[in-house]
Amino acid sequence: MSAQETPDRDSTISVISGLFGGFLGIAVALSLALVIVPSGQFLSLSNYLQILAAFSGAVVFSYYSLRHGGGPGLLWAAGAFALWGIANVAWYAAVFFGVGTFTFPSLIDMGFIASILLLSSAYNRIYPRKQVKGPLLLALLFLMLVVPLAILVTGGITDQGLTILLYFFACGSLIITGLNHSLSDHPAALAGTLLFAISFMAYPIRETFFAGNPYLTILGPFVAAGFSLIVLGLIPYGAGTTQGVPEQPADPPREP
Template identity: 75%
Template structure:
Protein backbone atom coordinates (compact mmCIF):
# COMPACT_ATOMS: atom_id res chain seq x y z
CA UNK A 1 0.00 0.00 0.00
CA UNK A 2 1.34 3.39 -0.94
CA UNK A 3 1.51 6.12 1.65
CA UNK A 4 2.42 9.77 1.80
CA UNK A 5 6.17 10.37 2.08
CA UNK A 6 7.47 12.03 5.23
CA UNK A 7 11.04 12.68 6.29
CA UNK A 8 10.71 10.07 9.04
CA UNK A 9 9.97 7.39 6.45
CA UNK A 10 13.21 7.93 4.56
CA UNK A 11 15.52 5.33 6.05
CA UNK A 12 18.42 6.50 3.87
CA UNK A 13 18.27 10.00 5.40
CA UNK A 14 18.19 8.36 8.83
CA UNK A 15 21.27 6.28 8.00
CA UNK A 16 23.10 9.26 6.50
CA UNK A 17 22.38 11.37 9.57
CA UNK A 18 23.75 8.62 11.79
CA UNK A 19 26.81 8.17 9.58
CA UNK A 20 27.75 11.85 9.64
CA UNK A 21 27.04 11.95 13.36
CA UNK A 22 29.68 9.22 13.71
CA UNK A 23 32.08 11.20 11.49
CA UNK A 24 31.52 14.23 13.71
CA UNK A 25 32.24 12.22 16.86
CA UNK A 26 35.41 10.72 15.39
CA UNK A 27 36.58 14.18 14.25
CA UNK A 28 36.02 15.58 17.75
CA UNK A 29 37.97 12.69 19.29
CA UNK A 30 40.83 13.15 16.82
CA UNK A 31 40.93 16.90 17.46
CA UNK A 32 41.27 16.24 21.18
CA UNK A 33 43.92 13.58 20.62
CA UNK A 34 45.93 15.79 18.25
CA UNK A 35 45.80 18.69 20.67
CA UNK A 36 46.88 16.65 23.71
CA UNK A 37 49.36 14.26 22.06
CA UNK A 38 50.30 15.30 18.50
CA UNK A 39 50.98 12.06 16.66
CA UNK A 40 51.64 11.02 13.07
CA UNK A 41 49.12 8.20 13.49
CA UNK A 42 46.36 10.56 14.62
CA UNK A 43 47.25 12.93 11.80
CA UNK A 44 46.96 10.13 9.23
CA UNK A 45 43.55 9.15 10.59
CA UNK A 46 42.47 12.79 10.41
CA UNK A 47 43.56 12.99 6.77
CA UNK A 48 41.70 9.82 5.83
CA UNK A 49 38.60 11.03 7.68
CA UNK A 50 38.60 14.29 5.71
CA UNK A 51 38.65 12.47 2.38
CA UNK A 52 36.01 9.92 3.40
CA UNK A 53 33.73 12.65 4.76
CA UNK A 54 34.12 14.74 1.59
CA UNK A 55 33.21 11.92 -0.79
CA UNK A 56 30.43 10.66 1.48
CA UNK A 57 29.05 14.21 1.57
CA UNK A 58 29.09 14.39 -2.23
CA UNK A 59 27.18 11.09 -2.38
CA UNK A 60 24.63 12.36 0.18
CA UNK A 61 24.00 15.53 -1.84
CA UNK A 62 23.61 13.49 -5.00
CA UNK A 63 20.94 11.45 -3.22
CA UNK A 64 19.14 14.62 -2.14
CA UNK A 65 19.28 15.89 -5.72
CA UNK A 66 17.54 12.83 -7.16
CA UNK A 67 15.21 12.12 -4.24
CA UNK A 68 13.94 15.53 -3.14
CA UNK A 69 13.93 17.77 -6.17
CA UNK A 70 16.60 18.31 -8.77
CA UNK A 71 17.72 21.75 -7.64
CA UNK A 72 20.98 23.05 -9.08
CA UNK A 73 22.17 23.88 -5.56
CA UNK A 74 22.59 20.21 -4.73
CA UNK A 75 24.83 19.74 -7.78
CA UNK A 76 26.96 22.68 -6.64
CA UNK A 77 27.28 20.98 -3.26
CA UNK A 78 28.18 17.67 -4.93
CA UNK A 79 30.85 19.44 -6.96
CA UNK A 80 32.24 21.30 -3.95
CA UNK A 81 32.71 18.20 -1.82
CA UNK A 82 33.89 16.04 -4.73
CA UNK A 83 36.49 18.60 -5.90
CA UNK A 84 37.78 18.99 -2.37
CA UNK A 85 38.03 15.20 -1.96
CA UNK A 86 39.80 14.81 -5.31
CA UNK A 87 42.29 17.60 -4.53
CA UNK A 88 43.14 16.15 -1.13
CA UNK A 89 43.40 12.63 -2.54
CA UNK A 90 45.78 13.88 -5.24
CA UNK A 91 48.00 15.42 -2.57
CA UNK A 92 48.32 12.16 -0.61
CA UNK A 93 48.58 10.03 -3.75
CA UNK A 94 51.58 12.06 -4.91
CA UNK A 95 53.29 11.32 -1.61
CA UNK A 96 52.48 7.60 -1.69
CA UNK A 97 53.80 7.09 -5.22
CA UNK A 98 56.99 8.98 -4.43
CA UNK A 99 56.27 11.99 -6.63
CA UNK A 100 56.97 14.33 -3.73
CA UNK A 101 54.72 16.77 -1.92
CA UNK A 102 53.03 19.87 -3.26
CA UNK A 103 54.59 22.97 -1.74
CA UNK A 104 52.31 25.82 -0.76
CA UNK A 105 50.83 27.32 -2.87
CA UNK A 106 50.08 24.82 -5.62
CA UNK A 107 47.31 23.66 -7.93
CA UNK A 108 45.96 21.66 -5.01
CA UNK A 109 45.22 24.92 -3.26
CA UNK A 110 43.31 26.14 -6.31
CA UNK A 111 41.17 23.02 -6.00
CA UNK A 112 40.41 23.81 -2.37
CA UNK A 113 39.52 27.42 -3.19
CA UNK A 114 37.27 26.28 -6.05
CA UNK A 115 35.50 23.89 -3.66
CA UNK A 116 34.86 26.70 -1.16
CA UNK A 117 33.44 28.99 -3.86
CA UNK A 118 31.21 26.19 -5.21
CA UNK A 119 29.91 25.57 -1.70
CA UNK A 120 29.08 29.26 -1.47
CA UNK A 121 27.07 28.92 -4.70
CA UNK A 122 25.27 25.92 -3.20
CA UNK A 123 24.18 28.03 -0.22
CA UNK A 124 22.87 30.63 -2.63
CA UNK A 125 20.49 28.09 -4.19
CA UNK A 126 19.61 25.78 -1.29
CA UNK A 127 18.88 28.16 1.57
CA UNK A 128 16.19 30.86 1.31
CA UNK A 129 17.39 34.44 1.09
CA UNK A 130 17.21 36.47 4.29
CA UNK A 131 17.68 40.19 4.77
CA UNK A 132 20.73 40.88 6.94
CA UNK A 133 21.89 44.29 8.16
CA UNK A 134 24.52 45.72 5.85
CA UNK A 135 26.77 46.72 8.74
CA UNK A 136 27.02 43.09 9.84
CA UNK A 137 28.06 41.95 6.38
CA UNK A 138 30.51 44.84 6.07
CA UNK A 139 32.07 43.90 9.41
CA UNK A 140 32.45 40.28 8.31
CA UNK A 141 33.98 41.38 5.01
CA UNK A 142 36.45 43.66 6.82
CA UNK A 143 37.48 40.92 9.26
CA UNK A 144 38.01 38.50 6.38
CA UNK A 145 40.41 40.84 4.58
CA UNK A 146 42.29 42.61 7.37
CA UNK A 147 44.73 39.72 8.00
CA UNK A 148 45.74 39.00 4.37
CA UNK A 149 46.01 42.71 3.57
CA UNK A 150 48.24 43.20 6.61
CA UNK A 151 50.45 40.33 5.42
CA UNK A 152 50.67 41.89 1.96
CA UNK A 153 51.53 45.27 3.46
CA UNK A 154 54.30 43.89 5.66
CA UNK A 155 55.78 41.22 3.42
CA UNK A 156 55.02 42.52 -0.04
CA UNK A 157 53.37 40.71 -2.93
CA UNK A 158 54.38 37.06 -2.87
CA UNK A 159 52.71 33.87 -4.08
CA UNK A 160 52.04 32.84 -0.49
CA UNK A 161 50.50 36.20 0.43
CA UNK A 162 48.26 36.23 -2.64
CA UNK A 163 47.07 32.69 -1.90
CA UNK A 164 46.31 33.67 1.69
CA UNK A 165 44.23 36.56 0.33
CA UNK A 166 42.40 34.17 -2.02
CA UNK A 167 41.61 31.74 0.80
CA UNK A 168 40.32 34.50 3.05
CA UNK A 169 38.23 35.95 0.21
CA UNK A 170 36.68 32.53 -0.54
CA UNK A 171 35.94 31.84 3.14
CA UNK A 172 34.49 35.33 3.56
CA UNK A 173 32.27 34.77 0.53
CA UNK A 174 31.06 31.50 2.05
CA UNK A 175 30.20 33.08 5.40
CA UNK A 176 28.54 36.17 3.91
CA UNK A 177 26.49 34.07 1.48
CA UNK A 178 25.41 31.83 4.34
CA UNK A 179 24.34 34.79 6.48
CA UNK A 180 22.42 36.19 3.52
CA UNK A 181 20.57 32.91 3.08
CA UNK A 182 19.09 32.01 6.47
CA UNK A 183 22.06 29.94 7.64
CA UNK A 184 21.53 31.31 11.15
CA UNK A 185 18.27 29.34 11.28
CA UNK A 186 20.20 26.07 10.85
CA UNK A 187 22.62 25.86 13.81
CA UNK A 188 24.46 22.74 12.66
CA UNK A 189 25.14 24.13 9.19
CA UNK A 190 26.18 27.48 10.67
CA UNK A 191 28.58 25.84 13.13
CA UNK A 192 30.00 23.63 10.38
CA UNK A 193 30.47 26.58 8.03
CA UNK A 194 32.29 28.64 10.66
CA UNK A 195 34.48 25.68 11.65
CA UNK A 196 35.29 24.90 8.02
CA UNK A 197 36.05 28.57 7.21
CA UNK A 198 38.21 28.90 10.32
CA UNK A 199 40.24 25.86 9.26
CA UNK A 200 40.83 27.24 5.78
CA UNK A 201 41.78 30.67 7.01
CA UNK A 202 44.27 29.15 9.45
CA UNK A 203 45.60 26.60 6.94
CA UNK A 204 47.45 29.03 4.60
CA UNK A 205 48.78 30.93 7.63
CA UNK A 206 50.15 27.66 9.00
CA UNK A 207 51.70 26.69 5.67
CA UNK A 208 53.38 30.09 5.30
CA UNK A 209 54.51 30.97 8.82
CA UNK A 210 54.10 27.93 11.12
CA UNK A 211 54.89 24.96 8.90
CA UNK A 212 55.70 21.96 11.06
CA UNK A 213 53.83 23.17 14.16
CA UNK A 214 52.42 19.88 15.53
CA UNK A 215 49.46 21.46 17.30
CA UNK A 216 48.10 23.05 14.12
CA UNK A 217 47.55 19.59 12.65
CA UNK A 218 44.25 19.86 14.52
CA UNK A 219 42.94 21.81 11.51
CA UNK A 220 42.33 18.59 9.58
CA UNK A 221 39.91 17.41 12.24
CA UNK A 222 38.20 20.82 12.06
CA UNK A 223 37.65 20.30 8.32
CA UNK A 224 36.12 16.85 8.85
CA UNK A 225 33.89 18.14 11.66
CA UNK A 226 32.85 21.14 9.55
CA UNK A 227 31.98 18.89 6.62
CA UNK A 228 29.90 16.63 8.88
CA UNK A 229 27.92 19.51 10.38
CA UNK A 230 27.31 21.09 6.96
CA UNK A 231 25.96 17.79 5.61
CA UNK A 232 23.73 17.30 8.66
CA UNK A 233 22.33 20.80 8.12
CA UNK A 234 21.78 20.14 4.42
CA UNK A 235 19.99 16.85 5.15
CA UNK A 236 17.40 18.65 7.28
CA UNK A 237 16.84 21.24 4.54
CA UNK A 238 16.68 18.66 1.76
CA UNK A 239 13.90 16.64 3.38
CA UNK A 240 11.76 19.78 3.68
CA UNK A 241 11.47 19.87 -0.12
CA UNK A 242 9.19 16.84 -0.34
CA UNK A 243 6.18 17.62 -2.54
CA UNK A 244 2.87 17.02 -0.82
CA UNK A 245 0.90 14.07 -2.10
CA UNK A 246 3.98 12.21 -3.33
CA UNK A 247 3.63 8.49 -2.86
CA UNK A 248 6.11 5.78 -2.06
CA UNK A 249 4.96 3.68 -5.00
CA UNK A 250 8.02 4.77 -6.98
CA UNK A 251 11.42 3.44 -6.05
CA UNK A 252 13.86 6.11 -4.86
CA UNK A 253 16.95 6.38 -7.07
Protein backbone atom coordinates in the same frame (compact mmCIF):
# COMPACT_ATOMS: atom_id res chain seq x y z
CA MET B 1 4.91 12.69 -2.81
CA SER B 2 3.34 9.35 -1.90
CA ALA B 3 2.45 8.34 1.64
CA GLN B 4 4.94 5.47 1.48
CA GLU B 5 7.82 7.73 0.48
CA THR B 6 7.87 9.70 3.73
CA PRO B 7 8.80 6.79 6.08
CA ASP B 8 11.51 5.69 3.64
CA ARG B 9 12.87 9.22 3.48
CA ASP B 10 12.80 9.60 7.26
CA SER B 11 14.62 6.28 7.63
CA THR B 12 17.29 7.37 5.16
CA ILE B 13 17.77 10.64 7.02
CA SER B 14 18.19 8.71 10.28
CA VAL B 15 20.89 6.50 8.76
CA ILE B 16 22.74 9.46 7.27
CA SER B 17 22.45 11.40 10.52
CA GLY B 18 23.93 8.45 12.39
CA LEU B 19 26.79 8.13 9.91
CA PHE B 20 27.78 11.79 9.96
CA GLY B 21 27.15 11.99 13.69
CA GLY B 22 29.75 9.23 13.95
CA PHE B 23 32.16 11.20 11.75
CA LEU B 24 31.62 14.21 14.02
CA GLY B 25 32.34 12.16 17.15
CA ILE B 26 35.54 10.74 15.66
CA ALA B 27 36.63 14.25 14.63
CA VAL B 28 36.15 15.50 18.20
CA ALA B 29 38.12 12.54 19.58
CA LEU B 30 40.95 13.11 17.09
CA SER B 31 41.05 16.81 17.96
CA LEU B 32 41.56 15.98 21.62
CA ALA B 33 44.14 13.31 20.78
CA LEU B 34 46.17 15.68 18.58
CA VAL B 35 46.22 18.32 21.32
CA ILE B 36 47.16 15.92 24.11
CA VAL B 37 49.53 13.61 22.21
CA PRO B 38 50.47 14.94 18.75
CA SER B 39 51.09 11.89 16.59
CA GLY B 40 51.64 11.09 12.93
CA GLN B 41 49.15 8.23 13.23
CA PHE B 42 46.42 10.53 14.52
CA LEU B 43 47.25 12.98 11.73
CA SER B 44 46.88 10.24 9.10
CA LEU B 45 43.53 9.19 10.57
CA SER B 46 42.43 12.82 10.45
CA ASN B 47 43.32 13.06 6.75
CA TYR B 48 41.48 9.84 5.93
CA LEU B 49 38.43 11.05 7.88
CA GLN B 50 38.36 14.33 5.94
CA ILE B 51 38.43 12.51 2.61
CA LEU B 52 35.78 10.00 3.72
CA ALA B 53 33.48 12.75 5.00
CA ALA B 54 33.93 14.81 1.81
CA PHE B 55 33.14 12.01 -0.63
CA SER B 56 30.33 10.65 1.56
CA GLY B 57 28.79 14.11 1.68
CA ALA B 58 29.05 14.40 -2.11
CA VAL B 59 27.22 11.07 -2.52
CA VAL B 60 24.50 12.05 -0.05
CA PHE B 61 23.89 15.44 -1.67
CA SER B 62 23.74 13.87 -5.13
CA TYR B 63 21.32 11.21 -3.89
CA TYR B 64 18.91 13.72 -2.37
CA SER B 65 19.08 16.05 -5.32
CA LEU B 66 18.44 13.33 -7.92
CA ARG B 67 16.24 10.94 -5.93
CA HIS B 68 14.15 13.33 -3.81
CA GLY B 69 14.13 16.48 -5.93
CA GLY B 70 16.26 18.50 -3.55
CA GLY B 71 17.02 21.02 -6.29
CA PRO B 72 20.22 22.05 -8.06
CA GLY B 73 21.70 23.59 -4.92
CA LEU B 74 22.47 20.18 -3.47
CA LEU B 75 24.27 19.21 -6.68
CA TRP B 76 26.44 22.29 -6.31
CA ALA B 77 27.17 21.22 -2.72
CA ALA B 78 27.99 17.72 -3.98
CA GLY B 79 30.40 19.23 -6.50
CA ALA B 80 32.08 21.31 -3.78
CA PHE B 81 32.59 18.31 -1.52
CA ALA B 82 33.76 16.09 -4.39
CA LEU B 83 36.23 18.70 -5.68
CA TRP B 84 37.69 19.11 -2.20
CA GLY B 85 38.06 15.33 -1.87
CA ILE B 86 39.67 15.03 -5.32
CA ALA B 87 42.18 17.78 -4.52
CA ASN B 88 43.15 16.05 -1.28
CA VAL B 89 43.45 12.64 -2.95
CA ALA B 90 45.62 14.20 -5.67
CA TRP B 91 48.12 15.23 -3.01
CA TYR B 92 48.33 11.67 -1.68
CA ALA B 93 48.52 10.22 -5.20
CA ALA B 94 51.47 12.47 -6.03
CA VAL B 95 53.32 11.24 -2.95
CA PHE B 96 52.42 7.60 -3.58
CA PHE B 97 53.56 7.60 -7.21
CA GLY B 98 56.78 9.45 -6.42
CA VAL B 99 55.86 12.71 -8.11
CA GLY B 100 56.77 14.52 -4.91
CA THR B 101 54.94 16.57 -2.33
CA PHE B 102 53.12 19.80 -3.07
CA THR B 103 54.47 22.75 -1.13
CA PHE B 104 52.23 25.68 -0.27
CA PRO B 105 50.95 27.23 -2.47
CA SER B 106 50.20 24.80 -5.29
CA LEU B 107 47.46 23.70 -7.67
CA ILE B 108 46.02 21.68 -4.79
CA ASP B 109 45.27 24.96 -3.03
CA MET B 110 43.43 26.21 -6.10
CA GLY B 111 41.23 23.11 -5.86
CA PHE B 112 40.45 23.82 -2.22
CA ILE B 113 39.65 27.47 -2.94
CA ALA B 114 37.40 26.54 -5.87
CA SER B 115 35.52 24.05 -3.67
CA ILE B 116 34.86 26.75 -1.06
CA LEU B 117 33.48 29.08 -3.74
CA LEU B 118 31.30 26.24 -5.11
CA LEU B 119 29.85 25.67 -1.64
CA SER B 120 29.09 29.39 -1.42
CA SER B 121 27.20 29.12 -4.73
CA ALA B 122 25.33 26.11 -3.35
CA TYR B 123 24.03 28.12 -0.38
CA ASN B 124 22.83 30.75 -2.83
CA ARG B 125 20.67 28.08 -4.51
CA ILE B 126 19.54 26.07 -1.46
CA TYR B 127 18.35 28.74 0.96
CA PRO B 128 16.03 31.70 0.39
CA ARG B 129 17.58 35.14 0.53
CA LYS B 130 17.37 36.83 3.91
CA GLN B 131 18.54 40.40 4.16
CA VAL B 132 21.23 40.82 6.79
CA LYS B 133 22.11 44.21 8.21
CA GLY B 134 24.70 45.99 6.08
CA PRO B 135 27.04 46.99 8.94
CA LEU B 136 27.36 43.34 9.99
CA LEU B 137 28.37 42.27 6.49
CA LEU B 138 30.83 45.16 6.20
CA ALA B 139 32.37 44.23 9.54
CA LEU B 140 32.73 40.62 8.40
CA LEU B 141 34.27 41.70 5.10
CA PHE B 142 36.76 43.90 6.97
CA LEU B 143 37.73 41.05 9.30
CA MET B 144 38.14 38.68 6.34
CA LEU B 145 40.48 41.00 4.45
CA VAL B 146 42.48 42.80 7.12
CA VAL B 147 44.79 39.86 7.87
CA PRO B 148 45.79 38.96 4.28
CA LEU B 149 46.13 42.63 3.32
CA ALA B 150 48.36 43.24 6.34
CA ILE B 151 50.52 40.27 5.27
CA LEU B 152 50.81 41.67 1.74
CA VAL B 153 51.68 45.15 3.01
CA THR B 154 54.32 43.97 5.48
CA GLY B 155 55.77 41.07 3.50
CA GLY B 156 55.31 42.28 -0.06
CA ILE B 157 53.41 40.62 -2.88
CA THR B 158 54.35 36.93 -2.85
CA ASP B 159 52.70 33.70 -3.95
CA GLN B 160 52.02 32.83 -0.33
CA GLY B 161 50.49 36.21 0.43
CA LEU B 162 48.23 36.17 -2.62
CA THR B 163 47.08 32.63 -1.87
CA ILE B 164 46.27 33.63 1.70
CA LEU B 165 44.19 36.48 0.27
CA LEU B 166 42.32 34.04 -2.00
CA TYR B 167 41.59 31.71 0.91
CA PHE B 168 40.27 34.54 3.07
CA PHE B 169 38.20 35.94 0.20
CA ALA B 170 36.64 32.51 -0.51
CA CYS B 171 35.91 31.83 3.16
CA GLY B 172 34.49 35.33 3.60
CA SER B 173 32.26 34.80 0.57
CA LEU B 174 31.06 31.51 2.04
CA ILE B 175 30.16 33.02 5.42
CA ILE B 176 28.56 36.17 4.03
CA THR B 177 26.55 34.26 1.41
CA GLY B 178 25.36 31.83 4.07
CA LEU B 179 24.29 34.57 6.46
CA ASN B 180 22.56 36.41 3.63
CA HIS B 181 20.63 33.25 2.67
CA SER B 182 19.00 32.10 5.91
CA LEU B 183 21.91 29.92 7.09
CA SER B 184 21.45 31.32 10.60
CA ASP B 185 18.10 29.49 10.73
CA HIS B 186 19.94 26.15 10.42
CA PRO B 187 22.32 25.93 13.42
CA ALA B 188 24.15 22.73 12.41
CA ALA B 189 24.90 24.00 8.91
CA LEU B 190 25.95 27.39 10.30
CA ALA B 191 28.28 25.80 12.88
CA GLY B 192 29.80 23.53 10.23
CA THR B 193 30.27 26.40 7.82
CA LEU B 194 32.00 28.56 10.42
CA LEU B 195 34.23 25.67 11.50
CA PHE B 196 35.11 24.87 7.89
CA ALA B 197 35.79 28.52 6.99
CA ILE B 198 37.87 29.19 10.11
CA SER B 199 39.94 26.10 9.36
CA PHE B 200 40.71 27.30 5.85
CA MET B 201 41.60 30.78 7.01
CA ALA B 202 43.99 29.30 9.56
CA TYR B 203 45.40 26.68 7.18
CA PRO B 204 47.35 29.03 4.83
CA ILE B 205 48.62 30.97 7.86
CA ARG B 206 49.89 27.71 9.33
CA GLU B 207 51.51 26.63 6.07
CA THR B 208 53.26 30.00 5.66
CA PHE B 209 54.33 30.86 9.20
CA PHE B 210 53.84 27.86 11.51
CA ALA B 211 54.45 24.79 9.35
CA GLY B 212 56.30 22.95 12.12
CA ASN B 213 53.73 23.52 14.85
CA PRO B 214 52.33 20.08 15.82
CA TYR B 215 49.29 21.47 17.59
CA LEU B 216 47.91 23.18 14.49
CA THR B 217 47.31 19.75 12.96
CA ILE B 218 44.03 20.05 14.85
CA LEU B 219 42.73 21.90 11.79
CA GLY B 220 42.28 18.55 10.01
CA PRO B 221 39.63 17.23 12.41
CA PHE B 222 38.00 20.66 12.35
CA VAL B 223 37.51 20.31 8.58
CA ALA B 224 36.01 16.82 9.01
CA ALA B 225 33.71 18.10 11.74
CA GLY B 226 32.70 21.03 9.53
CA PHE B 227 31.82 18.69 6.66
CA SER B 228 29.76 16.52 8.99
CA LEU B 229 27.81 19.42 10.47
CA ILE B 230 27.12 20.91 7.02
CA VAL B 231 25.65 17.60 5.85
CA LEU B 232 23.60 17.23 9.03
CA GLY B 233 22.28 20.77 8.55
CA LEU B 234 21.58 20.60 4.82
CA ILE B 235 19.97 17.17 4.46
CA PRO B 236 16.73 17.73 6.43
CA TYR B 237 16.18 20.95 4.48
CA GLY B 238 17.08 19.54 1.08
CA ALA B 239 15.15 16.29 1.66
CA GLY B 240 12.03 18.23 2.54
CA THR B 241 11.90 20.12 -0.71
CA THR B 242 10.56 19.56 -4.16
CA GLN B 243 12.79 21.00 -6.89
CA GLY B 244 14.40 23.17 -4.26
CA VAL B 245 11.13 24.75 -3.05
CA PRO B 246 10.16 24.06 0.59
CA GLU B 247 6.93 22.10 1.00
CA GLN B 248 5.93 24.23 3.98
CA PRO B 249 5.55 27.99 3.53
CA ALA B 250 8.38 30.02 4.91
CA ASP B 251 7.84 32.02 8.08
CA PRO B 252 6.87 35.64 7.46
CA PRO B 253 9.73 38.09 7.84
CA ARG B 254 10.23 39.35 11.36
CA GLU B 255 9.95 43.00 12.14
CA PRO B 256 13.34 44.63 12.83
